[in-house]
Amino acid sequence: MGSCMDDTLDVLGAKSNEEVKPAETEVQTLLSMHARKHMKASARWASFFAMVGFIGAGIMFASLLTGIIGLSGGDNNSFVSLFAVMIPFIAGYFLPCLFLSKYAKNTISGLKNNDIVAIETGQKNLKNAFLMIGIITVLMLVVIIVSAVILFVVGTSFSELFMG
Numbered sequence: 298m299g300s301c302m303d304d305t306l307d308v309l310g311a312k313s314n315e316e317v318k319p320a321e322t323e324v325q326t327l328l329s330m331h332a333r334k335h336m337k338a339s340a341r342w343a344s345f346f347a348m349v350g351f352i353g354a355g356i357m358f359a360s361l362l363t364g365i366i367g368l369s370g371g372d373n374n375s376f377v378s379l380f381a382v383m384i385p386f387i388a389g390y391f392l393p394c395l396f397l398s399k400y401a402k403n404t405i406s407g408l409k410n411n412d413i414v415a416i417e418t419g420q421k422n423l424k425n426a427f428l429m430i431g432i433i434t435v436l437m438l439v440v441i442i443v444s445a446v447i448l449f450v451v452g453t454s455f456s457e458l459f460m461g
Contacts, residue, residue, distance in 0.1 A: 310399070327413065337408055343426075344401035357387045389433050396426035444448030 328336070361383045366378060400422040407415030 316418075328408075329414075333408055336416075338402055340401040340404040343397045343423070344405075346400060347394045347398035350390065354387055354391040354394065357383065357390065361387065379401070389429070393426045393429040393433075396422045396429065400426060 361379070364383075366381050400419045403415045403419030403422060406412065407417075407419055
């Protein structure tokens with residue numbers, strides 16, 4: 298147990314006198330015991346947040362259906378507006394949760410089975426989750442800035458109209 302490699306092999310369940318498969322050796326040389334522990338913990342938290350997100354997306358979708366039922370006898374424009382706003386919002390909320398769930402599933406499976414391909418797939422899904430969150434953040438910042446500019450222009454034109 299003198300080297301880091303021996304510690305990693307012990308954590309993975311292989312004994313020093315057992316022969317290790319080449320794929321397992323690749324995973325073991327890439328990930329230390331601490332890295333595996335942290336990846337497993339982050340995957341479990343990602344799984345938790347994905348589950349909470351799926352529940353939230355389901356509640357939003359149920360709210361949308363309730364709104365559609367409530368508007369079914371009324372104005373078609375309200376129905377189209379509600380649908381046009383809520384579906385992209387729900388999709389923007391659901392997709393990062395889906396990527397987080399896939400990250401968690403692949404990472405936990407890859408760590409359990411010493412499968413580097415599954416771990417890489419998990420990391421790709423984590424990147425995609427953060428990419429979606431980044432895109433949504435940029436879009437929200439643009440909406441906030443455009444709204445602020447529009448409110449400023451409308452506010453100054455109204456103040457000039459009434460004050461001057």
